Amino acid sequence: MNLFASAIAWILDPANYVGLNAIPLRIGQHLVFSLVTLVFASAIAIPLGYLIGHTGRGRGLAVTTSGGLRAIPTLGLLTLVALWVGIGVVAPYVALTVLAIPPILAGAYTGFEAIDRRTIDAARAVGMSELQIVRKVELPLGLPLLIGGLRSATLQVIATATLAAYVADLGLGRYLFSGLKTRDYAEMLGGSILVILLALALEGIFALIQRFVVPRGVSGRPGTAPKLRTGSSAAAR
Amino acid sequence: MTWVLANLGLIWARTLDHVVLSLPPIVICFVIAVPLGWFARRYRVSRGIILTGAGLLYAVPSLPLIFVLPAVIGTSLLSPVNVIIALTLYGIALMVRVVADGLDSVDADVRQSASAMGYSTWSRFWQVELPLSGPVLLAGMRVVAVSTVSLVTVGAVIGVQSLGSLFTDGFQRGIQAEIIAGLVATVALALLFDGALVLAGRVLMPWTRRVAPPKPSVPLEVSAA
Amino acid sequence: MIEFRSVSKRFPDGTLAVQDFSLVLPSHKTTVLVGSSGSGKTTLLRMINRMVDPTSGSVEIDGEDIASLPPVKLRRGIGYVMQNSGLLPHRTVLDNVATVPLLRGTPKRQARADALAMLDTVGLDRALADRYPSQLSGGQQQRVGVARGLAVNPNILLMDEPFGAVDPIVRAELQQELVRLQKELDKTVVFVTHDIEEAFLLGDQIVILREGGRIAQVGSPADLLARPADDFVASFVGADRGRRVLHVERHGDGNVVVDSDGRLAGVLNGEPVAGTSAGSSAGSTPGAEGDR
Ligand SMILES: Nc1ncnc2c1ncn2[C@@H]1O[C@H](COP(=O)(O)OP(=O)(O)OP(=O)(O)O)[C@@H](O)[C@H]1O
Numbered sequence: 001m002n003l004f005a006s007a008i009a010w011i012l013d014p015a016n017y018v019g020l021n022a023i024p025l026r027i028g029q030h031l032v033f034s035l036v037t038l039v040f041a042s043a044i045a046i047p048l049g050y051l052i053g054h055t056g057r058g059r060g061l062a063v064t065t066s067g068g069l070r071a072i073p074t075l076g077l078l079t080l081v082a083l084w085v086g087i088g089v090v091a092p093y094v095a096l097t098v099l100a101i102p103p104i105l106a107g108a109y110t111g112f113e114a115i116d117r118r119t120i121d122a123a124r125a126v127g128m129s130e131l132q133i134v135r136k137v138e139l140p141l142g143l144p145l146l147i148g149g150l151r152s153a154t155l156q157v158i159a160t161a162t163l164a165a166y167v168a169d170l171g172l173g174r175y176l177f178s179g180l181k182t183r184d185y186a187e188m189l190g191g192s193i194l195v196i197l198l199a200l201a202l203e204g205i206f207a208l209i210q211r212f213v214v215p216r217g218v219s220g221r222p223g224t225a226p227k228l229r230t231g232s233s234a235a236a237r
Numbered sequence: 238m239t240w241v242l243a244n245l246g247l248i249w250a251r252t253l254d255h256v257v258l259s260l261p262p263i264v265i266c267f268v269i270a271v272p273l274g275w276f277a278r279r280y281r282v283s284r285g286i287i288l289t290g291a292g293l294l295y296a297v298p299s300l301p302l303i304f305v306l307p308a309v310i311g312t313s314l315l316s317p318v319n320v321i322i323a324l325t326l327y328g329i330a331l332m333v334r335v336v337a338d339g340l341d342s343v344d345a346d347v348r349q350s351a352s353a354m355g356y357s358t359w360s361r362f363w364q365v366e367l368p369l370s371g372p373v374l375l376a377g378m379r380v381v382a383v384s385t386v387s388l389v390t391v392g393a394v395i396g397v398q399s400l401g402s403l404f405t406d407g408f409q410r411g412i413q414a415e416i417i418a419g420l421v422a423t424v425a426l427a428l429l430f431d432g433a434l435v436l437a438g439r440v441l442m443p444w445t446r447r448v449a450p451p452k453p454s455v456p457l458e459v460s461a462a
Numbered sequence: 463m464i465e466f467r468s469v470s471k472r473f474p475d476g477t478l479a480v481q482d483f484s485l486v487l488p489s490h491k492t493t494v495l496v497g498s499s500g501s502g503k504t505t506l507l508r509m510i511n512r513m514v515d516p517t518s519g520s521v522e523i524d525g526e527d528i529a530s531l532p533p534v535k536l537r538r539g540i541g542y543v544m545q546n547s548g549l550l551p552h553r554t555v556l557d558n559v560a561t562v563p564l565l566r567g568t569p570k571r572q573a574r575a576d577a578l579a580m581l582d583t584v585g586l587d588r589a590l591a592d593r594y595p596s597q598l599s600g601g602q603q604q605r606v607g608v609a610r611g612l613a614v615n616p617n618i619l620l621m622d623e624p625f626g627a628v629d630p631i632v633r634a635e636l637q638q639e640l641v642r643l644q645k646e647l648d649k650t651v652v653f654v655t656h657d658i659e660e661a662f663l664l665g666d667q668i669v670i671l672r673e674g675g676r677i678a679q680v681g682s683p684a685d686l687l688a689r690p691a692d693d694f695v696a697s698f699v700g701a702d703r704g705r706r707v708l709h710v711e712r713h714g715d716g717n718v719v720v721d722s723d724g725r726l727a728g729v730l731n732g733e734p735v736a737g738t739s740a741g742s743s744a745g746s747t748p749g750a751e752g753d754r
C-alpha cells in the first residue's frame with residue numbers, strides 16, 4: 001500500500017504541474033494525439049465500411065484484413081515505422097491510425113449488416129432511393145455498432161499511445177518510461193494510474209453514448225453479439 | 238535476410254520464451270472463465286457485477302497494468318509473472334462475457350428437454366450446455382489466443398524477454414530486419430495457435446463440421462435504382 | 463390495368479423462377495396469385511414495382527412499359543405490403559405510415575394528419591400512433607403495414623402474404639377488413655397467398671401457379687370450382703374432396719347438405735331441388751306437416 005501512497009503523492013505533487021512535463025499537459029497531449037488518430041482513421045474507415053455494408057461487396061477482404069491486423073503486435077509496427085520515419089510523433093500517428101481502422105471499419109459495416117434485410121427491402125419497396133436508404137434507415141439503425149467500433153478503437157488508441165512514448169516524447173506513457181529509466185517507481189505507478197483512469201473515464205463516456213444512440217423503438221442489445229468481431233482492442237493495448 | 242540467417246538461434250530462443258509467456262494465460266483464463274461465466278449467468282446481480290467488472294478490466298491498457306501489478310501482488314517489477322497475470326486477466330475479462338453469451342445461446346427447449354430426460358443440473362451443464370455453446374467459446378478463445386500472443390511483446394519494453402525483444406533491440410540498434418523477423422514470427426505463432434484451436438474444435442465438436450452454409454432466408458434481388 | 467407479356471426471370475444463380483408468363487390483371491379488381499412455395503409468386507409481384515426486373519418480356523401498367531420508368535418513382539406510386547410488415551423499427555407508427563408521403567414531398571404536418579386519418583381507415587386506434595412497431599401485436603403491425611401501403615392513395619396495391627404471420631383469428635379479421643376496404647377504395651390489388659380459402663375470399667380473379675410461374679389456370683373462384691382445368695387445379699382448390707364437394711342427403715323429412723367426409727355442411731333453403739324426391743328444405747313450408 002506504501003507504493004500506492006507514494007504514487008498518489010507523486011500525482012498530487014505540485015512540482016508535477018509545471019513545465020514541459022506537467023501532468024495536465026501530458027494528459028492533453030495524450031488526448032489530442034488519440035483524437036487526431038481517431039479522426040484520421042474514421043475518415044478512412046467509416047465511408048469504406050458504409051460502402052461495404054451497403055453493397056455487401058468486399059466484405060470477405062475486410063474481415064480477413066481486420067482479423068489479420070489483430071495478430072500484428074503494436075510494438076512491432078511502432079518500432080518499424082519509427083525506424084523508417086525517425087523518432088518523433090509521425091511514427092505513432094501512422095501506426096495508430098493503421099491500428100484504429102479495423103475496429104471502426106468493422107463497426108461501420110457490421111452496423112449495416114445487422115439490420116434486418118426485410119426492413120431495408122421494405123424501404124426500397126416503398127420507393128426510397130439508395131441514398132435515402134443509407135441516410136434514413138441504415139445510418140440510424142447502424143449507429144450503435146459504429147459507436148461500439150469507435151469505442152474499441154478509442155481504447156486501443158489510448159492504450160497504444162502509452163506505448164508510443166517508447167518511440168516519441170508523447171503523452172502519459174513518458175512517465176512510465178522515464179520512471180523506468182530512473183527507477184522511480186512512484187512516477188511509473190502514478191503515470192500508470194493516470195492512464196488507467198483516463199481509459200476508464202473514456203470507457204464510461206462511451207458506455208453512456210452507446211446507450212443514447214440506440215434508436216428508440218429498437219430494444220434488442222445489438223452491442224453484444226458482434227463484440228467479438230469489433231471488440232478486438234486487446235491486440236494493441 | 239542475412240541478419241535472420243545469422244541469428245536463427247536467437248529467434249528460436251525468443252520464440253520459446255514467447256510460448257512460455259503466452260500459453261499459461263490462454264489455458265488459465267479458460268479454466269477460470271467457464272465457472273465465472275456460468276456464475277455470472279446464474280443470478281441477475283452476479284451478472285451485472287461480473288460483466289461490468291470484466292468490461293472495465295478489459296478497458297485497462299496493458300502496459301500500465303503490468304506496471305501496477307507488482308504493487309498489488311508484490312512481485313518484482315521485471316518478473317515475467319506480471320506479464321502472465323496481466324494477460325490472464327485480459328483473457329478472463331473477454332471470456333467471461335463470451336461464456337455467458339454462449340450459455341445464453343443454448344436453446345431453452347434443448348435445455349428443458351435435457352432436464353426432462355433426467356440430466357441433473359451439473360451433468361446438464363457439462364454434457365449439454367457447455368458443448369452446445371462450444372462454437373461461441375471457440376470463437377472467443379481464438380480472439381484470446383491471437384491477442385495474447387500479440388500482447389506478450391509489450392513486456393519487452395520493461396525487459397521481459399519474448400519475440401517483442403526483437404522489436405526493442407532492433408529499434409535501439411537500428412536493425413530493420415530484426416523487427417520484421419519479430420513481426421513475422423509473432424504473427425506466425427498467433428496463426429499457429431489459432432490453427433490449433435480450430436483443429437481442436439473440429440475434433441471436440443464433430444457435430445459442427447457438416448453444417449451447410451446457411452441460405453439467405455429472404456431471397457432478395459434488387460434492380461439498380 | 464397491369465399486363466405481363468411473356469415475362470421470364472432467371473436469377474443470377476441460374477434459378478429459373480418465372481418462365482414465359484403472360485397475364486392481364488384488370489383494374490379495380492383483386493387478382494390473387496396462389497401456388498405452392500417457390501412457384502414464383504413473389505418474383506412476379508416484385509416485377510410490378512421493379513424490385514425485380516424481368517430477364518425477358520415486359521410488364522406494362524396502363525399500356526406503358528415500366529422498364530422505361532425510374533424504379534424509385536414507380537415504387538412511390540405503388541403500395542406494397544409484405545408478410546413481416548417491413549416497418550422501420552426506429553420510427554413510430556405514425557412516421558412509418560407517413561414515410562412515403564414525406565418522400566414525395568408532402569409537408570410534414572399534412573403527412574402526419576393524413577397518416578392519422580389512415581389509421582382510422584385500417585381500423586387502428588389513434589392512441590397507437592406514437593408507439594414503435596416493436597410495441598405492437600403482429601396483427602396491429604400488419605394493419606400499420608397496410609396503412610403505409612395505402613398512404614399515398616396508390617392505384618395499385620401489392621400484397622405479399624400480408625396475413626401469413628398472424629394467427630387464424632386475427633387473419634380472418636384482417637381479411638374481412640381488406641374486403642371492406644377494397645369495397646370502399648376500389649384499388650387494383652395484387653395479392654399473393656398460399657391459402658386457397660383466402661384466395662377465394664378476396665379474389666375476383668385467381669391465378670393458380672405451378673413451379674416456374676407457369677399458369678395452371680386463371681379464373682373466378684366459381685370458374686375454378688366448376689371447371690377445374692386439370693387434376694392439379696382440382697386438388698389445389700379442393701374440388702375433389704372435403705368441404706368443397708357437397709351433396710344433399712335426405713334426413714327424416716328434410717334435406718341436409720353433407721360434404722364428402724360425411725360432415726354436415728348445412729341445410730338446403732328454398733324450393734325443393736329438382737331430382738330430390740319430394741323433399742323440402744328444413745326451413746320448411748307450413749304445409750309440410752299436412753303432407754303426411
Ligand atoms: N434473389 C434470388 N436469387 C436466386 N433465386 C431466387 C431469388 N429469389 C427467388 N429465387 C428463387 O426463385 C424461385 C421463386 O421464388 P419466389 O420467391 O418468387 O417464390 P414464391 O412463390 O414467392 O414462394 P413462397 O411461397 O415460398 O414465398 C424459387 O426457386 C426461389 O428459390
Ligand SMILES: [Mg+2]
Nearest residue numbers: 503504505622
Ligand atoms: Mg414469396
